[in-house]
Amino acid sequence: MRVLVIGNGGREHALCWKLRQSPLVREVFVAPGNAGIAEVADRVPIGASDIVELADFARNLKIDLTIVGSELPLTIGIVDEFHKRGLPIFGPTRLAAELEGSKAFSKDFMRRYGIPTAEASICSSLPEAETALRKGSFPRVIKVDGLASGKGVFIVQSLDEALELVRDIYLTRKFGNAGDRLLVEEFLEGEEVSFMALTDGERVVPFAPAKDYKKAYDDDQGPNTGGMGAHSPAVVLSTEVAAEIMRTIVIPTVQGMEKEGRIYTGCLFVGLMLTADGPKVLEYNCRFGDPETQVQLLRLEDDLADLCLRIARGNLGEARLTWKKEAAACVVVAAAEYPGEVRRGLEITIDPVEDPSTFLFHSGTEMQDGKMVNVAGRVVSACAHAPSLSEALARAYAGAAKVRFDGVRFRTDIGRRALEQLRHKADSSPG
Ligand code: AMP
Numbered sequence: 001m002r003v004l005v006i007g008n009g010g011r012e013h014a015l016c017w018k019l020r021q022s023p024l025v026r027e028v029f030v031a032p033g034n035a036g037i038a039e040v041a042d043r044v045p046i047g048a049s050d051i052v053e054l055a056d057f058a059r060n061l062k063i064d065l066t067i068v069g070s071e072l073p074l075t076i077g078i079v080d081e082f083h084k085r086g087l088p089i090f091g092p093t094r095l096a097a098e099l100e101g102s103k104a105f106s107k108d109f110m111r112r113y114g115i116p117t118a119e120a121s122i123c124s125s126l127p128e129a130e131t132a133l134r135k136g137s138f139p140r141v142i143k144v145d146g147l148a149s150g151k152g153v154f155i156v157q158s159l160d161e162a163l164e165l166v167r168d169i170y171l172t173r174k175f176g177n178a179g180d181r182l183l184v185e186e187f188l189e190g191e192e193v194s195f196m197a198l199t200d201g202e203r204v205v206p207f208a209p210a211k212d213y214k215k216a217y218d219d220d221q222g223p224n225t226g227g228m229g230a231h232s233p234a235v236v237l238s239t240e241v242a243a244e245i246m247r248t249i250v251i252p253t254v255q256g257m258e259k260e261g262r263i264y265t266g267c268l269f270v271g272l273m274l275t276a277d278g279p280k281v282l283e284y285n286c287r288f289g290d291p292e293t294q295v296q297l298l299r300l301e302d303d304l305a306d307l308c309l310r311i312a313r314g315n316l317g318e319a320r321l322t323w324k325k326e327a328a329a330c331v332v333v334a335a336a337e338y339p340g341e342v343r344r345g346l347e348i349t350i351d352p353v354e355d356p357s358t359f360l361f362h363s364g365t366e367m368q369d370g371k372m373v374n375v376a377g378r379v380v381s382a383c384a385h386a387p388s389l390s391e392a393l394a395r396a397y398a399g400a401a402k403v404r405f406d407g408v409r410f411r412t413d414i415g416r417r418a419l420e421q422l423r424h425k426a427d428s429s430p431g
């Protein structure tokens with residue numbers, strides 16, 4: 001079959017790489033892709049949000065399956081557009097994607113179905129936000145309602161800092177309509193983990209949990225990013241807690257969405273905090289994670305094309321996924337200023353990778369005048385699998401060192417805490 005992947009990140013590179021291994025797949029297209037994805041897929045020069053053009057392309061080329069990587073096309077209704085034309089597509093409809101597209105909707109939804117999450121006030125004006133902030137203690141979390149490319153969440157330490165921030169958001173309207181409503185949320189303490197599941201709206205099959213490193217700098221310092229590294233297994237998550245997450249969060253979410261007439265299909269990604277009171281939802285995403293997908297797909301034994309096609313047809317069947325016993329790790333190679341405004345057009349050189357278990361999935365790369373340059377802050381996901389997590393991390397770091405450009409940087413502590421947790425488990429196990 002012919003498959004079209006929509007997006008241009010490391011996640012989409014990994015998706016195309018995995019789809020290419022399916023005996024069902026004859027051709028893989030990517031719109032718009034990047035310089036690295038061009039090695040495993042044919043690039044189509046259509047933007048990820050040009051949903052009518054994408055549907056025209058899928059119809060004209062008789063694409064058998066379209067997989068949407070990024071959230072924006074989902075929240076503006078790409079799946080609805082494809083359905084209208086009878087074209088098979090993997091991902092939630094616009095109404096279902098509101099789980100990610102509106103934090104106010106998802107908070108209300110979780111309350112309606114008793115899904116564990118942080119307490120929050122939903123505010124529609126500056127006075128309401130000020131009143132909410134004057135009640136309760138600090139730190140608190142302020143979130144803009146709509147999509148903000150991971151830049152709309154703020155942890156504030158004091159009332160003064162919080163008031164200044166909400167005034168700035170309402171008065172400058174720097175988030176546009178996305179900032180019309182704000183959540184003032186309880187700060188949760190614990191370890192974060194990313195939990196993904198595939199669903200056809202009824203049946204749900206969990207992905208191997210992954211750990212994402214969200215903060216820009218070592219020791220979880222600095223601002224939030226899209227993700228600076230990842231590994232799977234997540235280590236911090238036991239099998240029992242994973243089962244609890246399915247029972248108390250993932251399944252009630254899929255069932256609740258069905259009750260609301262917003263049947264959810266595709267990949268449901270739940271960002272969780274493992275608190276002393278159990279796992280609680282930080283956010284929903286309506287798509288695969290980036291960079292979580294890169295490590296999960298390195299471990300997935302099953303045929304991704306077959307799974308996604310069954311979901312696009314609304315019939316997942318009795319799927320049970322099989323994961324390599326090996327661990328996988330990813331180190332994101334970024335531009336100096338990321339997640340701030342980065343310099344673009346920096347020439348990138350990448351030394352050859354000989355190790356067959358190491359993969360450099362590209363994010364913001366393009367070819368310009370015969371040279372590879374960066375066009376975004378996250379540039380390459382250096383990924384590897386190996387029998388142990390420590391070896392997978394060592395190989396991923398060796399891969400990251402092969403990428404060079406002015407100001408290149410990456411976190412140097414990806415997986416460190418997980419390795420400590422593993423050592424602790426080994427020390428405390430009864431021989
Ligand atoms: P979100 O987009 O809602 O996942 O928020 C981005 C990041 O902010 C999360 O990955 C967490 O690191 C942090 N965060 C969000 N909500 C909370 C919360 N209620 N308590 C503590 N940290 C949070």
Ligand code: GLY
Nearest residue numbers: 226227289290291
């Ligand atoms: N890595 C988190 C995300 O994809 O949103």
